[in-house]
Each structure stands twice: as structure tokens, then as C-alpha cells.
Amino acid sequence: MKILIIEDDLSLINGLSFAIKKQGYELDIARTGAEADSLFECEKYDLVILDVSLPDGNGFDICKKIRLTSNVPIIFLTAADEETDITMGLDIGGDDYITKPFKLAVLMSRINAALRRSNNFRTTDTELNSNGIRVDLLRNKVYKNHTPVELTANEYKLLCMFMQNPDIVLTSEQILARLWDCRENYVDNNTLTVYIRRLRAKIEDNPGKPVIIVTVRGMGYKWQV
Numbered sequence: 001m002k003i004l005i006i007e008d009d010l011s012l013i014n015g016l017s018f019a020i021k022k023q024g025y026e027l028d029i030a031r032t033g034a035e036a037d038s039l040f041e042c043e044k045y046d047l048v049i050l051d052v053s054l055p056d057g058n059g060f061d062i063c064k065k066i067r068l069t070s071n072v073p074i075i076f077l078t079a080a081d082e083e084t085d086i087t088m089g090l091d092i093g094g095d096d097y098i099t100k101p102f103k104l105a106v107l108m109s110r111i112n113a114a115l116r117r118s119n120n121f122r123t124t125d126t127e128l129n130s131n132g133i134r135v136d137l138l139r140n141k142v143y144k145n146h147t148p149v150e151l152t153a154n155e156y157k158l159l160c161m162f163m164q165n166p167d168i169v170l171t172s173e174q175i176l177a178r179l180w181d182c183r184e185n186y187v188d189n190n191t192l193t194v195y196i197r198r199l200r201a202k203i204e205d206n207p208g209k210p211v212i213i214v215t216v217r218g219m220g221y222k223w224q225v
Contacts, residue, residue, distance in 0.1 A: 001046040001115060002026040006036045006062060007077065008055055012100075016049070019104045020111070033057040037177075040066060047115055049107075050094075051077045052085060060092060067093040068170070069161050069178055073114040075107075128163040130225055131212050133203055135160060144203055155199050162213060162223035171220040196221065 003020055007013055008031045020027050028043060030036035033056045040048075048066065050059040063074055076089040076097040086097050095117075096110050128135040134143045140156060142149040151159065161170065161178060172189055200207040214224045 002028070002043070003047045003049065003111070004028050004030065004036070004039060004043070004045045005049045006030045006033070006054065006059065007049065007051040008032065008053075009051075015104060016107070019108055023108060023112075025111075031055070033062050036062055037065070040070075041178075045072055046118065047111060048072055048074045049077060049111070050074055052089070053079060060088060063089065063092050063094055065174075065177055068174060069157070069164060071164075073118050075110060075114060077102075128160065130163050130166060130223070131203075133159070133163065133212075135163060149202050151199070151202065154195055155202070158195055158199055159203070162221070166223050166225045169216045169219050169222045175221070 003025050005013065005016055005020075005027065007016070007029070013029055013031075017027060017029070028039050028045070030039050031054075033054050050062060052059040054062075059076060063076075066072065066074065073095045074093065076086075076094045077100060078085050078089070078097055079100045089097055095114055098107055098110060126136070126138050128137065132145050133149075134146075135141070136143075137160075142151055142156065142159065157178060158175065161175065172192060176189070176192060196213060197207070200210050200213055204210045204212055212224055214222050216222050
């Protein structure tokens, strides 16, 4: 199993790295939000340990971004036992939190518990089904009414993002934030429009009059169930 730590405190990173690797887990480390975005885009993780305070932002924004495309367990690290921070972290998609300073043994117990819960429910996360579209997440395969659909990498990411957020308006900014590729080639609004048009052509019965991926004027796009 592979864990991503998003934390900028070197002394804490060293302690966490030793304890986590001792348990046999693989590990990646990001010290900024930008590094976290790049790693999460290119790698698959079983758990994320996320500090609330980072040099270029905060963990809450990173959590929201991760939740657009992934149900990976997230454990927040917070410097103070502030009820508002804890509540916000859990409300936006965090699975657990631990306040600093903490004992490594306690954190490892929470990590192991989160991974056990995730494994118990993993079978429910292997497929997406909606509007006659099925995505096999284990094989990165897409089917429309049982017929295979060929998608590019970004079309596939876009489809998964929509299907994991049914009937929710996603702004262009939210979508674009997840469409950086692994070489950090930026996707702009014009390119996004092209991706939307191509995806509609492959999954809509009548792409000229879309009823699945609908445009919400002045706001963004929505996967309409």
C-alpha cells in the first residue's frame, strides 16, 4: 500500500517516514500543495496524511480537490484542537484527524484503521454506473450500453470526475485543476471546451442536444442523472 504525506515540517516528516516505512508501506512526500497536486495526478495512493497549514495554501483546499476525483482516505494533521478546523475537515471529506503534538504509535493505529476500513469497502469503488455508462476503474475501461468506448486520458479523467459528482455543478476552475497532465502541460478553457465536445460525442445519444453532460450557464457543467 502507498501513502502520501503532505507536510512541510522536516522533523515531523522524518519521524513519520521512519514509522510508516517500518510498517511496510510505500511512501511519497509533498511539502507544498503544488507538489501534492503533481504527485496525486501521476500516482495512485491508498491513504493521504494532510497537514492543515502549508506554505502555499491550506489542506482544506487540497482535500476538496482530491474529493473531486477520489475517495482515498484522508487523515488531517492540525496544530491546534480547534473545533471549527476539525469540523470543517470532516465535513469536506476528511476521514479522521489528529492534533499536534501526537504520539507516532497513535497515528499509526489510525492509519491502519483507515486502511482496513478502506479495504473493506474497496469492492464498491471498482465501478461507476450512471446513465447507461459504466466505468471499470480497475482496468480503465468505459462502456456505453455494454459497448466499449475509446477515450483519451483526459477524456477519461473528465468522465470519472463527472460521474463521481452526479447532479453537482463543477466550475471550469475545478475541472481545470484536475486536468493537469503528469508533464504539467496546462489545459485551458478553450481546450476544456474541446474535451467536453468530444466526450459528449462519445457518450451522448444526441451530442448536439446533450442531456447527460449539461452546461449550466455562468457556472460550469453538470453530470445530470
